[in-house]
Amino acid sequence: MIALWFAIASLTVTLYVVLDGFDLGAGALHLFAARTDAERRQVLAAIGPFWDGNEVWLLATGGILFVAFPAVLAAALSGFYLAIIMVVWCLILRGIAIEFRSHVADRLWRSAWDAVFAIASTLLCVFLGAALGNLLRGVPLDASGYFALTLFTDWSARSPVGILDWYTVLVGLFALAALAGHGGAWLAHRTTGSVQARSRRLARALLTAVAALWIPVTAATGFVNRDFGRALGARPIVWIGGGIALAGLVTAIRDLAPGRGMRPGRAFLGSCAFLSGLLIATAAGSWPVMLRSVGDRTLSITAPGAAASPAGLRAALGWWLLAFPLAIGYLVLLLRLHRGKADAAADGEGY
């Protein structure tokens, strides 16, 4: 039951990264892929109907941790206090930017919100990667099951650690490249004209950079987290995840080639496979550790150590099995209603 909830939590995180990843990535590319107001409204029309539902997967992740692994939620959110609140501020500003921008047809008003949207999206991509980097590197847990982290110390990734060091920043930039590439693939799939052309070019360049960085980042992870390095070799699911990721990345880069070779829909699916495979491999390589202790390994918080009672997990599984298909059903319905190219709506009829 605990392994199942670990899998559900991993699945929810994966869905969050794959789904909100494309609208965060589109936000990071917003100022580069689209120049005029009409072009920028194409970008917003491509993510407008989806972004809010995508972001709910983040809240769903929090909910799953709350109900299944309350000790992990408590330690992680309070330990990263300032960083988490800054993420919250970025999420607030980004949502308001998307929703308020279209209400006034004024050049300065719209440019200001474009900048807020793009900057908040970029920061969130880096934060997400840095958060993953922190989890992989470990945090200074004490015997009471809590920790507190400063923003940075000596950037060495060795105790005493801070939120930012060479490793977590590396993972943050890797995530930015991967998510911006992912968002670019979505835009290439959903837009037309010069937005599509620029998105394709940017996405291809970014995903090529991801391919180049992938091995160094994996090696760095094995270096700062020896347990993960050992698990990499020993666990078949890690290899399966890695294989899916590799196939996805190759597909994405190939199908974003210019000219007649361009199949942006398949490239986006490839990018989805890349992100999913990577996260599956990471989750499988980390199991059963959920919050790694950077000092004494016995202080790490594991899934069995943090799990709620069996009765609570059973009750939650009951309603989750009903709620999950519903949530996926809404997504499928939205994708069907908004299939094909997203044309910028007439002023006042859309984002």
Next chain:
Amino acid sequence: VTDALVWHRFQFAFTIVYHYLFPQLTMGLALLIPIMKWLGLRPGGEAWNDAARFWIRIFGLNFAMGVATGIPMEFQFGTNWAAFSRFAGGVIGQTLAMEGMFAFFLESSFLALLVWGEKRLGPRRHFLVSLALFAGSWLSGYFIVCTNAFMQHPVGHELVDGTLRLADFGAFLLNPWAIAQYLHTMTAAVVTGAFVVAGVGAFYALSGRFPKPAALFLRVGVIAGLLASVAAAFPTGDWQAKLVARHQPVALAAMEGRFVTEAGAPLTLMGQPDVAGRRLDNPIEMPGILSILAHGSTHEVVRGLDQFPVHDWPDNIELLYYAFHIMAGLGTIFIAVMAGAAVLLARGRLVTTRPMLWSLLLAAPFPYVANIAGWMTAELGRQPWLVYGILRTAEGASPTVHAGATLFTLIGFCGLYALLSVLFAALVGRELAHGPAPAGAIGTHR
């Protein structure tokens, strides 16, 4: 950690009060919009459809603010109240996670379709989308109230090895406190929605603009406002009060400023609690009424604060007392205003009776005050407990987050929300100035 506690409490109180300015209107409008859309489906109902379109735009702006300011509420359980989350997560995590999975996905998937999709969907499917938003937002309300109800009156749990575990899921989900508090909260949200709709109708009627929509707004606002104002007091407020009397007698004593235990306790209409002197100054009271409201008979004994140890008293009795009396006083005034307006509406004279229109216009902000004061009553009355009788508030805060960090983020929230308030007011002001318009004529205003 002790002085950090003050800032943790301030930050949660500030962010939740600000957040709740938006959902109370969207939950109220979520009921009124499908009614208008449904009236608009009938032949010749085009005017109702135009009215619904205007309120959907207001709904969209409020909803965006509600979503944005709701994010920190979810996170603060973990960031600021980590010890509480770890202690009670196995129980309250259920409803918080269910809110995300059942309500937020429903709302977020259909919001864009409600706001932008009228043309694409056609009238019937657009009506169905408005029902989906109603279901999502009212479901969301239940899960949150159910979470709060567990903190007010814990049921369905067991305490094992220093953490709470779920023992009876059905009992937890159908907590009688949750049901009473939900009905009271939702009728109060409809009060806000109805007063705002009626207030905007009165504004247009007084300024002589948009006479047709103004009449419709007044009609739907006054009818819904009268029904909801009455229901907020009786039966839902009465049920809530009886539960407080039964399960939180010390909170009831503090709400009413009863320092001394007595049979045939009076209801305090006005007065100032003097906590140091253990008495109520300058009281205006109705004899025997509190005993009736709390226990159903004038002879019943209502326990005063003297029956409880001081360390179990709510820690801010004055604020609790005034919050409760402001809510109850305003609730009474709402019934009177709406009853007067309903009489004029029935006689067909409401649109021309300017003093009544002025009353409706000026009354529109006060349901916000009453709703917030009501929640302050609930939350201050729960003190000094975080989970009533089980976990004290002081034990729930994050152990590793110190006062400076929390004060910094509190100031940050104040600044950010000040900015959002200005933007929101400007955009709503533009919508009000532009007014309701027939299909196609509405657009981005220049």
